[in-house]
Structures are given as structure tokens and as C-alpha cells.
Amino acid sequence: MSELPGDLKEIIESCLNILPKDRPTCEELFEKDIFNQYKNTLATNKSNTYEPFEIFTINELYHWWQLAGGDVLQELKKQGLIRSSPPILSLPQ
Structure with missing residues (x-):
């Protein structure tokens, strides 16, 4: 550095x-x-990649993602943000 x-x-x-x-x-x-x-330059290299998706709301994209097999709980488990345990272990002792 x-x-x-x-x-x-x-x-x-x-x-x-x-x-x-x-x-x-x-x-x-x-x-x-x-x-x-x-400061005085214009962004001229705007990518066209995202333009088709700009017309949809986040709710519509999420719905399509779910229809394509997207699973929030599975993604959270993959990232290690939640852990699943058998229901028998969650009973009061």
C-alpha cells in the first residue's frame, strides 16, 4: 500500500x-x-444487458425466479445463514 x-x-x-x-x-x-x-465526462458505455429487465418490478422478477425453481430457504442454507434441525430437537425439555 x-x-x-x-x-x-x-x-x-x-x-x-x-x-x-x-x-x-x-x-x-x-x-x-x-x-x-x-466530473465532466458522460457515461457513454451504458450496457444493454439490463434494459429488458428495467420494465419489470422486483415482485415480477421474484415471481419468475420462483417459477424457475428458485427457493429462498435453500439459498439461505447454501450461504450458511440458516441451519435446519429436526423438529424433535425444537421441543421444550
């Missing part, structure tokens, strides 16, 4: 604060001098 410019180090360190309230917002970051070269 010693080869990085000082202002870039400052940005990285400020973004790595533990408390979110101490982190800079996007607007605050964009005001830094390191981003001056991008």
Missing part, C-alpha cells in the same frame, strides 16, 4: 471505518481532487 498516492490512501482509509456514520458518502468521495478528471 506504500506505492499508492497519498490521496488514494486517504480515501481507502476513510471508507474502511468500522462505523458507517464515519464513512464518507458517494458525494463526499466524488468531491475529492482525484476524481476531477471524471
